[in-house]
Amino acid sequence: MSVQAVRAANDEAARRRIGVTTALAALVGLLVLISLGIGPVRLSPLSVIDALFGGGSDVSQVIVREIRLPRTILALAIGAILGLSGASLQGLLRNPLASPSLFGAPQSAAFGAVLVIALGLADVRSYALPVAAIAAAFASVFALLTIAGRNAGLLILILAGLAISSLAGAATALVMNLSSNPFVVLEIAFWLLGSLEDRSFAHVMLALPFITAGAIILFSQRNAFRALTLGEETAQSLGVDVGRLRLVVITGVALGVGGAVAVSGTIAFIGLVAPHLVRPLIGHDPARLLMPSALTGSALLLAADIAVRLIPSTSDIKVGVLTSIIGVPFFLYLIARERRALGGGVA
Amino acid sequence: MTENPLLTAHGVSVTLAGRPVLRDVSLSLAAGHLVALVGPNGAGKTTLLRALSGLLPSGGNVHIAGDALGDLSLRERAKRFAYLPQGHVVHWPLPARDIVALGRYPHGATDPARLSPKDTEAVLRAMQAVDVMEFAERRVTELSGGERSRVALARVLAVEAPVILADEPTASADPRHQIDVMKNLRVTADSGVLVIVVTHDIGLAARFADHVLVLREGRLVSQGAPADALSEAVMADVFRISAYRAEYQREAVIVPWADL
Numbered sequence: 006m007s008v009q010a011v012r013a014a015n016d017e018a019a020r021r022r023i024g025v026t027t028a029l030a031a032l033v034g035l036l037v038l039i040s041l042g043i044g045p046v047r048l049s050p051l052s053v054i055d056a057l058f059g060g061g062s063d064v065s066q067v068i069v070r071e072i073r074l075p076r077t078i079l080a081l082a083i084g085a086i087l088g089l090s091g092a093s094l095q096g097l098l099r100n101p102l103a104s105p106s107l108f109g110a111p112q113s114a115a116f117g118a119v120l121v122i123a124l125g126l127a128d129v130r131s132y133a134l135p136v137a138a139i140a141a142a143f144a145s146v147f148a149l150l151t152i153a154g155r156n157a158g159l160l161i162l163i164l165a166g167l168a169i170s171s172l173a174g175a176a177t178a179l180v181m182n183l184s185s186n187p188f189v190v191l192e193i194a195f196w197l198l199g200s201l202e203d204r205s206f207a208h209v210m211l212a213l214p215f216i217t218a219g220a221i222i223l224f225s226q227r228n229a230f231r232a233l234t235l236g237e238e239t240a241q242s243l244g245v246d247v248g249r250l251r252l253v254v255i256t257g258v259a260l261g262v263g264g265a266v267a268v269s270g271t272i273a274f275i276g277l278v279a280p281h282l283v284r285p286l287i288g289h290d291p292a293r294l295l296m297p298s299a300l301t302g303s304a305l306l307l308a309a310d311i312a313v314r315l316i317p318s319t320s321d322i323k324v325g326v327l328t329s330i331i332g333v334p335f336f337l338y339l340i341a342r343e344r345r346a347l348g349g350g351v352a
Numbered sequence: 353m354t355e356n357p358l359l360t361a362h363g364v365s366v367t368l369a370g371r372p373v374l375r376d377v378s379l380s381l382a383a384g385h386l387v388a389l390v391g392p393n394g395a396g397k398t399t400l401l402r403a404l405s406g407l408l409p410s411g412g413n414v415h416i417a418g419d420a421l422g423d424l425s426l427r428e429r430a431k432r433f434a435y436l437p438q439g440h441v442v443h444w445p446l447p448a449r450d451i452v453a454l455g456r457y458p459h460g461a462t463d464p465a466r467l468s469p470k471d472t473e474a475v476l477r478a479m480q481a482v483d484v485m486e487f488a489e490r491r492v493t494e495l496s497g498g499e500r501s502r503v504a505l506a507r508v509l510a511v512e513a514p515v516i517l518a519d520e521p522t523a524s525a526d527p528r529h530q531i532d533v534m535k536n537l538r539v540t541a542d543s544g545v546l547v548i549v550v551t552h553d554i555g556l557a558a559r560f561a562d563h564v565l566v567l568r569e570g571r572l573v574s575q576g577a578p579a580d581a582l583s584e585a586v587m588a589d590v591f592r593i594s595a596y597r598a599e600y601q602r603e604a605v606i607v608p609w610a611d612l
Contacts, residue, residue: 011449011476011485011488011489012472014447014449014488014489015449015464015465018447018465019465099443099444228457228462228463229462231446231450231454231462231463231464232454232457232462233443234442234443234444234446234451234454235441235442235443235451235454235507236437236441236443238402238407238435238437239435239437239441241407241426242405242407242430242433242434242435242437243430243454243455243457243458243511244426244427244429244430244431244457244458245426245457246426288445288446288447289444289445289446290444290446290450291444292463
């Protein structure tokens with residue numbers, strides 16, 4: 006193969022990536038318009054655009070800008086950070102089965118929020134809830150790092166993450182177990198299911214700074230993920246400070262996922278699924294997967310949140326339930342597909 | 353070897369989990385040499401490579417081209433030592449070209465799609481040197497073991513570092529491919545690079561290296577030209593074997609023959 010042919014192939018791959026990313030962005034844009042138009046009052050994408058920019062009737066402006074926009078922004082941002090976190094952790098761990106819940110951060114964040122609800126410190130729409138969730142997510146990550154040690158191997162991190170998420174789950178169950186108020190337990194149970202309903206701009210303002218900070222941190226590490234393709238030792242020999250990278254990624258995930266869980270409850274499997282959907286389209290380069298995974302995460306959560314509003318049922322289906330119902334079989338499919346590699350003990 | 357040394361080590365010691373793995377290793381190696389590092393299993397060969405390149409903290413001093421290793425940043429060390437680990441692990445099926453381009457990472461070229469002309473040339477030079485241009489676009493996971501190790505070698509060459517540290521690059525390769533790898537490293541050394549190769553293959557070491565280091569239980573017990581460093585006494589003492597010794601085409605031939 007000649008030098009020119011290598012360069013031409015390089016250009017073609019770059020065009021393909023840009024094309025896929027643009028298409029994903031367009032899909033997300035379309036889903037945003039649909040999400041803003043769906044509800045008791047149905048609005049066409051055109052009237053949604055009209056209302057967004059101050060046209061149309063006062064009623065449709067209020068519906069779109071004040072009632073539905075926060076929900077849509079949250080679906081967009083939370084889906085994106087979940088997709089980005091999943092792709093980042095898969096890059097860090099070089100394992101296609103990694104996802105944010107692997108480190109126990111979302112479960113711990115949920116525990117933090119549940120504790121606040123159960124102790125009656127605040128109701129589900131108060132500021133105390135997200136603050137507690139973010140604090141718990143941070144605490145879990147610090148605990149993880151302390152237990153695993155600074156230069157711990159990935160296996161230790163995974164096991165420690167598993168232990169921490171189990172502990173968070175058990176602690177959450179204990180809080181519900183001990184709660185004397187059945188209404189509180191019901192409230193917690195529903196909150197844990199994960200939902201974007203009835204969210205306001207107060208929620209957006211609380212979650213968005215953390216999600217944005219987490220996203221910037223994770224995205225800034227993208228090229229180190231590519232070097233990690235060759236394993237930790239070789240990445241280190243190429244100048245990647247692997248110990249520091251691990252710390253930075255976990256911090257980014259904790260910030261983003263902690264902020265997200267705080268306002269939405271636990272929404273699982275977006276982080277696992279999103280990178281897998283884009284790999285066939287743009288290849289396996291962990292650095293190039295980040296942006297498309299974030300867009301795919303947004304698209305998935307927007308679509309799921311649209312679906313829960315369309316599916317006819319006697320009570321509201323929570324979006325977290327829907328993502329799990331679709332995500333778990335996908336997870337099992339991945340385990341079956343990766344079985345050989347996993348059983349083979351590929352480090 | 354001690355005139356104008358490129359890489360020197362004084363009293364390098366490493367203790368892992370309370371066990372001394374390297375004890376007081378001192379050496380002085382010059383540019384343009386292919387150095388074979390041999391020794392029984394567990395002698396500390398890989399640990400020495402890691403200590404020399406700073407991948408592992410160690411006692412003692414290492415100097416590269418006059419600079420103390422400890423004073424160099426991670427990035428500076430990465431530019432000076434190209435490290436080829438055992439096994440050529442590649443976790444994602446990237447095209448061979450992108451793997452080779454990772455060799456430019458220490459030079460700030462972290463994105464294979466946006467290489468400077470200088471980095472692009474280095475990558476192409478490395479790929480041509482080990483003849484991997486024909487499968488530049490193929491995913492490394494689809495290549496044969498021999499092809500994959502050539503890609504790994506190209507990645508190391510692309511760093512264009514003054515020192516190459518290769519950990520058993522010929523392990524689990526067929527004879528022709530073993531010779532191929534060693535020839536490539538020999539040519540690289542002849543171009544002025546210090547190449548240190550860990551190997552269990554005494555024959556290849558004797559054939560291709562111009563300097564041999566023998567490690568036993570973390571100590572450097574013998575070094576010199578192959579025939580001297582791997583003398584009968586050393587073979588008996590360190591490896592507890594006898595060897596058939598000859599000379600062919602003015603190269604030392606040492607073939608492990610019988611246990612003692």
